[in-house]
Structure formats: structure tokens, C-alpha cells
Amino acid sequence: MDIFAQQVLNGLVLGSVYALVALGYTMVYGILGLINFAHGEVVMIGAMIALAVVSALLSVFPEMSPFLMIALAGTAAILVCMSLAFFIERLAYRPLRNAPRLAPLITAIGISILLQNIAMIIWGRKYKTVPQIFPTETFELFGANITSVQIFIITVSALLMAGLLVIVHFTKLGRAMRATSESQRVAGLMGINVNKIISVTFMIGAGLAAVAGILIAGNYSVAHYSMGFMLGLKAFTAAVLGGIGNLGGAVLGGLLLGLIESIGAGYIGDLTGGFLGSHYQDVFAFVVLIVVLVFRPTGIMGERVSERA
């Protein structure tokens, strides 16, 4: 087994989940200029709902096809997360639309803490094991081992990202979203119901987050009420790395961050002579965040479009 190839593969798997979550951050930022720090918790809620549905189905219909099971669990998680995001925007952020920027930001952190604690009350403090409903098979690819779960993660993420890009760039809804993100005032003059577009944006981001939650829980086989926190921060880092507000940037940033983390964790032990182990994996995301913010705050693909007068 080629270790480097294996780290690249693991990085891509992790990175595609980061990318899904980063898209939610970047879409909301693009349209409202708001960093929705509660987004990571939406990922966690998605994982928890799906887990609850799968557990219930397993106990009632143990013979059910795993694909049907995951489809039902996924649908439930997506619907719950979309409604959750709708109400978060409607009740917490919309009243603060014209408030100083710090107010919605602090509110977002508040919602994040609130959701974590609600999840803790409902699902408890213990790590929950995700049942293996798929038979895990391992294949070899370019000298690396890839499991069926990893193939599933990459495929689902790629399809969703492609779907989102198609919606944003080639549909009427997508045009309205892009117009709203440029100027809410002018978008309104086009007859766009700006509040509706903002709600839809939150809900699309939450749908992606729900799927990301399921994928990440499937990847690590555990779920926990605090799992969204670190994941959210990393996805935010990915969005900043790619250029916040830029969809392509979020995908690129997510994949890059996954690779950096995975390769970094794979070699940090050798590089520091065993002083730092692979559990320092989380350090990389934040080193990246600091470096980007210092040297290129607009990220890789983020640039100001000059509008000539």
C-alpha cells in the first residue's frame, strides 16, 4: 500500500465533505455577508436525525434494503435541516438584517450553542456508534485502499456539488440568487422576493449540510452532539481558503483543506521526529486559516469585480 496515495485519497474523501459544508457557509455569506456559525450544528442535526431514523428502521424492519434505509434517513434529515434553517433565518437573523454586523454574528454563535445543547438533551453526551448498514468492501486504486463507504461519499458529494453549480448558474432561481447577492435593492426592483430567495439559500445550504452530516458520520462511524463544531470551523476555513462568497472556491477550498489535513497528519510524525503525532491533524486547518487571512484574505478564487461607473 502506497502511504502517500492513501493519504491523498483520504484527503479527497474528507475534503468533499468539507466542500459540501463550505458551500453552505459561502452561499449565505455571498447573499447576506453573514458568517452563519450555526451551520456546523445543522450538519450535526442532520447526522443525528439520520442516525435516529436508521436505528428505528433497523429495530422495526431489520430486513430492509440498506439503500432504501439510507434514502429514507437522508430524506428525513434533509427535511428537518431545511426547516431548521428556515426558522433560524426567519426568527434569529431576519430581525437583525439591518443591525450592526456584530449582532447577527453573535446571534449565530448563540444559535450554535443552543442547538448543541438541545442535541445533547435529546441524544445524550455519549458518542453514538453508527451501525454499518452497508457491507464494507475494500478496493484497490492507484496503490491505495478505498472502501465502498468512501466511494459513496465521493460520488454523492460530487453529484450534489455539480447539481448546485447547475442550479446557480443555469436556472432562473440561480440567477435570482446571484442577483440578490450582488444587490438586494436592485434584485427587488426586478420583482424578486428577496426574503424568499434568502430563505431558499439557507435551505439549500442546510440540505447539503444534512447530507454532509450523514456522510461524515458514516465515514468515522460515530456521531456526537459536538461533532458539528469542529467540522463547521474547518468548513468555514475551507470557504475562506477558496474565497468566501465564491462557490467554486468553496469546493476547491474544501478539497484542498482535506488534502492538507490528511497529508499533514500522515507525515507530521516523521517530520517532527515523532514529537507531534497525527492527532495534531486539527492544527493544519487553523494554520491554513491564519496564513490565508494574513497573506490573501480574499482567498484563492475570491477577487473583487471592479464595477466601472
Next chain:
Amino acid sequence: MSFLETRLLGVRYGGIRAVRDIDIKVEEGETVALIGANGAGKSSMLNAIAGVLPHTGKIYFNNADLTNKPVFDRVKLGISMVPEGRGVFGRLTVEENLLMGAYLGNSQQDQDADLKQMYEFFPRLKERRGQTGGTLSGGEQQMLAIARALMSRPKLLLLDEPSMGLAPIMVEKIFEVIRGVSKTGVTILLVEQNARLALESSERAYVMESGELSITGESSELLHSPKIRSSYLGEGD
């Protein structure tokens, strides 16, 4: 009731009353100019009618009370505004900008026909249909903004300072377009600092001063009124 009517229309910015209880009337098919000095409240007035600014008083349009209607509902009723500074979507292509204008639009066929008509009207936009709006010159952006507003097939077109920031030759062209639009039967309410141009392109005019109406009348008469000539057309007695 007139086609467009405001009653005691007022706009406030904090403690400042930008528009003070103004009544204006615009009949169907008319082109009416709203002129006055910088800060007289002309743009506020237009923004209130479009629904972008909160206001007091009443606005009636085509027998409907607009007072509490959000901006997108007013677009639905047939009001379209070309905002000050043009408001072109810089990251959308020219064609996407035009399609935004038809957001509430009719059928696909109507939309295609309108698009074709706009490209005939503004060949320059056709040449640049794939370019992003931000790469256009000021005059091209103004044409795009007007064409985009027309894509919604408005009954009332609100134009906010269409000459602003444009080279004189471009200004001529834009006003030619505006007069052309007026000939197609669209009612126009025009806010313009260039008073001569505004009076030459309209049938009636209201003159605003510090949030209030000072003079109203036929544009052709106002063009020759001594007071207008000295205050707004830069001509001494």
C-alpha cells in the same frame, strides 16, 4: 383618479424630511419630469413610489393602492425603475441582466421575443451579450439598465438620473432612447438634474425644492419661464 397619484407623500431619513407631503399626478401615456437641485428629494420620491423606501402618505397606481405593497408586488403591477447609478449586476452577463428584468415574466416565447426586440433596439448589447455587466462602459450600462427595465413590459417606467456620469454624446443617445420608449405608450416619470434635457423630453414637469413642490406646469412653458431659466437652466436674465 389619475394613472399614478401620490397623496401627502413623505419620506424621512432619521430626523430629516426629504419629501414633505407631496401630491403629484401622472396620466397614462404621459412623460413627466421631476426636476430640482441636488438633495431636493426627487430621488427619494421616486424610490418611495418604487417601494424601495418607506414612506408616509398614499400612492395609487392604476386604481390600486400601493401604500403597503412590497417592491416586488409593485413590479408585478407594472412599475419598473431604473435606479440611480444604473444598478447593473456586474457579475451577471448582459443577457442574464436582461433576463432578470423578465423575472416575473410572461411565457418563454414572450421573453424570447422581448429579448430579440431589445437587441434590435440596442445592437451594442447584442454584441456584448456574453460579457459581464461590470465590463460595460457607463453608457452601455445605462442602456442595459433601461432595456432590463423594459423586459418586464412596464406600464410605468421610473427613471432616476439617467444622464448621471455619462459623456454628453451618450446622454443624447440615452434621451433619444427614452423618447422612443415614451412613443411606444409607456408612462414615464423622470428624475433628472439636467433640467433642460428633462424639460425637452417631457410633457409636464414638477419642480422640487427642499422636499416641496415649487412650480408645476407644461414642460414647454417651463422651458421659457424666467425663474426656471435663471435657477435651473443656468441662464441669467
